[in-house]
Amino acid sequence: xxxxxxxxxxxxxxxxxxxxxxxxxxxxxxxxxxxxxxxxxxxxxxxxxxxxxxxxxxxxxxxxxxxxxxxxxxxxxxxxxxxxxxxxxxxxxxxxxxxxxxxxxxxxxxxxxxxxxxxxxxxxxxxxxxxxxxxxxxxx
Amino acid sequence: xxxxxxxxxxxxxxxxxxxxxxxxxxxxxxxxxxxxxxxxxxxxxxxxxxxxxxxxxxxxxxxxxxxxxxxxxxxxxxxxxxxxxxxxxxxxxxxxxxxxxxxxxxxxxxxxxxxxxxxxxxxxxxxxxxxxx
Numbered sequence: 001x002x003x004x005x006x007x008x009x010x011x012x013x014x015x016x017x018x019x020x021x022x023x024x025x026x027x028x029x030x031x032x033x034x035x036x037x038x039x040x041x042x043x044x045x046x047x048x049x050x051x052x053x054x055x056x057x058x059x060x061x062x063x064x065x066x067x068x069x070x071x072x073x074x075x076x077x078x079x080x081x082x083x084x085x086x087x088x089x090x091x092x093x094x095x096x097x098x099x100x101x102x103x104x105x106x107x108x109x110x111x112x113x114x115x116x117x118x119x120x121x122x123x124x125x126x127x128x129x130x131x132x133x134x135x136x137x138x139x140x
Numbered sequence: 141x142x143x144x145x146x147x148x149x150x151x152x153x154x155x156x157x158x159x160x161x162x163x164x165x166x167x168x169x170x171x172x173x174x175x176x177x178x179x180x181x182x183x184x185x186x187x188x189x190x191x192x193x194x195x196x197x198x199x200x201x202x203x204x205x206x207x208x209x210x211x212x213x214x215x216x217x218x219x220x221x222x223x224x225x226x227x228x229x230x231x232x233x234x235x236x237x238x239x240x241x242x243x244x245x246x247x248x249x250x251x252x253x254x255x256x257x258x259x260x261x262x263x264x265x266x267x268x269x270x271x272x273x
Contacts, residue, residue, distance in 0.1 A: 022167065029163045030199040031154040032206065045202050045214050049195035050167060058169045073174050073184045076194030080218040139184075 002102055002114050002138070003067040011097040012056025016122065018043040018089050026050070042086045048130050049079060051122050054095040066102075066116065068138050077115065078135040085129040087122070094123040112140040143249055143272075149235040152204035156192055158227040164193040178227070192225040194264075201253050201266045204233035213271040215248070223263040225255070231263075232256045238267075247272040 023043045026032070032044060052059070063070045087093065097120040107113050115137060122130040161175050173180040174191045181187050198219050205212065225231055235253035242248075248271055255264035 025163060026167065026199070029160040030196060030203055031152075032199070032203045044199065045217075046195055046199040049198060052195075053167065053169045058171075060169075060171050070172055071180070073180070073186065074172065076221050078218075078220050079194065079198065080216070082216045083214050086213065 001067070002116070003065065004102060006066055006099050006116075007102055009065075009099045011099075011120075013094065013096040014054040014056045016047075016051050016054040016093045016095050017091070018047050018087060020089050023047075023089055040089055043089050045081075045083070045086070047087050048081045048083065048122065048132055051093070051095050051130075051132070052120055052134075055097045055120060056095075066138075068114075072139050074139075075137040076134070077137040078133070080133045082131045083129075084127075084131075085124075087129070091124070093129065096121050096123065107137075110137075110139050114138040114140065143237055143240050143247065145237060145240060147237045149204060149208045149233075149237070149251065149253070152200065152207050152233040154200055154203075154231050156225060156227055156229045156231060158190060160196065161190055161192060161227055164196050168193060168195065187224060187226055189226040189228055192227065192229070194219075194221055197221070197225055197231075197255055197264045198266070200231055200233055200255055201264060201268070204235060204253060205251065205268060205270060209249075209270060209272065211273055213273065215269040215271055217266055217268040219264055219266045221264055223257075223260050225257055225263055229257045229259075 026044050099118040101117045103115045117135050120132040165175050178190050233255050235251050237249050238252045239250035251268045253266040254262045
C-alpha cells in the first residue's frame with residue numbers, strides 16, 4: 001500500500017545547473033546534432049525532464065517516500081511539459097514540485113497498478129520557466 | 141517558408157546502445173534495475189533486454205523536431221508512453237503538421253509525432269507546439 005499521506009507533499013526542492021559537458025553527453029547519447037548557432041547558449045530541451053534529478057529527492061528516495069518497492073519496475077505513463085522559456089547552459093535554476101494524486105487501477109496489460117501524478121517546476125528567481133506534469137505507473 | 145496541414149516531417153532514426161542507458165541512469169540518478177539488468181526485465185515479463193529511459197525517448201522526439209526546424213522554440217510537448225524501447229532497438233520518429241496558426245506574424249505549428257521501433261509503432265505518441273520565429 002502506497003503512502004497516501006504523500007498526496008499534496010511538496011518536494012524539498014533543489015538547484016539545477018546544465019554544464020556544457022553534460023549537455024554534450026546528452027546530445028551524444030540521443031543522436032542530437034547541435035545546430036545552435038548562438039554558441040551553445042541553450043541546452044537540449046530534454047533537460048526539462050532531467051530536472052527531475054534536482055527535486056531534493058533522488059528517484060530512490062521518492063519511491064521510498066511513496067513506500068514503493070522500486071524492484072517492481074515503475075514506469076513512466078505520461079509527461080507533459082510547458083516551456084515559458086528555454087533553459088540556458090551554465091545558468092543556475094531552482095527546481096520545486098508537488099505530488100498531486102495517487103489512484104488505483106486495474107490494467108488489462110499489467111494487472112493492478114497505482115498511478116502517481118506529480119508536478120515539477122523550474123524557476124529562475126521568482127519566474128516560473130517550465131512546468132512538467134508526470135504520471136507514473138507503479139505495478140503492484 | 142510555407143507549412144501545410146498534413147505535411148510529413150523528415151523521418152529521424154537512431155540505434156539505442158546499452159552505454160546510452162547507463163549514461164541516462166547516472167544523469168537521472170535512477171537506480172531502476174529495468175534499465176541496467178536485462179534479467180530483471182525478463183523476471184518482470186516486460187521483455188528480453190534493458191528498457192530505455194522514458195526521458196531519452198522524448199529526447200528522440202525533440203531531436204526529430206530539431207532536425208526538421210532548425211530555428212524553433214518549443215512551447216509545449218505532451219507525451220504518452222504506450223510501450224517500451226529496448227537496448228539494441230532501432231528507433232525512428234515520424235510525424236506531421238496537424239495545425240498551422242499565424243499570430244502577429246509569428247507561426248505556431250502543432251506537430252503529431254510518433255516514436256517507433258522495429259517491432260512496434262507508436263511506442264511514444266507526442267503532440268508538440270512550436271513557434272517559428
